[in-house]
Amino acid sequence: MTNIKALKGHIIYTKVKDTFEVHENSYIVIDNKKVVGIFKELPDIYKDISIIDYGHNAIIIPSFIDLHIHAPQYLQMGIGLDLELIEWLQxxxxxxxxxxxxxxYAKKIYPTxxxxxxNEGTLRSCIFATxxxxxxxxxxxxLKKKKLSAYVGKVNMNQNAPNDLLQSAECSYEETKSFIDYFTEDLIKPIITPRFAPCCTSELLAKLGKLSMKQELPVQTHLAENKKEVEWVKSLFPDSKNYSDVYKKYNLYGNQKTLLAHSIYLSDEEVAMASNNDNVYLVHCPDSNGNLTSGIMPVTNYLDKGIKVGLGSDIGAGHKMSMPSTITSAVQYSKLRHVFRNEERVLSLSEAFYLATNVNGSFFGKVGSFEKDNFFDALVIRDPDPLVNYLKPIEKLQRFLYNASSNSIVERYLEGEII
Ligand SMILES: [Zn+2]
Incomplete structure (x- = not known):
């Protein structure tokens, strides 16, 4: 039983989106990388295992996953946000x-x-590089040094950007292939990454689609973020029925797991396409969409149609590399849609948390929940402010999500190991 251990504290996660599971003063038993179960009293068979007691003030929650983030934009957070998407890009x-x-330059930016x-407890992420x-x-x-898990994509673009960021379709494709060969370990994997349709010709999209199919690699890109962008795509790809169809036509939509960031302005037909395809994740990036005056994803409409909706910080259009901030912004923006667009219901906090852990985690496999056989990816949270001791465990979590800083994260577990 050498690889078995138990952590003690208030254990909180979401099994379903509508409610938090709260296990006060309980033990979560981990066998090697995976969750065995949660117990109020430790069963006799586990009486000899090592126990780490985090105390009455700590809550133990699944660690965060960011499904849409641009690493090179780290230094750009908060800059130029008076502009809209196309102008901001340019x-x-x-x-x-x-x-x-x-x-x-990369050696200066990427370690930070x-x-x-x-620091933010985002132990897995899907990253656009350059x-x-x-x-x-x-x-x-x-990423490897810090023992984090990620999908990382070499960005592909061969039109409609400054010359020094453009490669020929052939070169972009070959460089994507050679980057894929550089990946050597399980925790960090490649993902096919056309920046977005306006920056890629049909020829490049077709090559990337073939590569994704052949090597069974997931795809990440942007979709319908801004109204002007949607019109632009219509003019660039007049033969496609809609924006989603541009990707579908070139095997970049739902044949493999596919992350479509933003997806704000979708036609009914596109909403039906997303809800009928289990490989498709529409990734909500509320801070980014607010900052660039893009709009607000109709997130509850999508969820109620059975669409998989994930969450992303989308820095640097998002201004904070923090999933708690992304979670609470998703709730706040949903409330605004409810008030101003008469949307039927609002996204609850447990739902937003479920998206950032369970749904985002499903992109990586059995990740994001504390149910049996899930990888044990977790954060131990202890607010340094002793006043928090007056709060119930669920209130501690609510306060952490809305108010606390990453200083409250005292331990990080990825696949059962402290990192
Ligand atoms: Zn983005």
Missing amino acids: QYTYRNESLFSDVD FVDNLY IHNESNKILLDE
């Missing part, structure tokens, strides 16, 4: 991403980016 983002042609993922493979490799090395 005036800030592309200029910033060009800097990653210099590996020394990865440290921040760790077109520059030498810098992209620095990002992988840093």
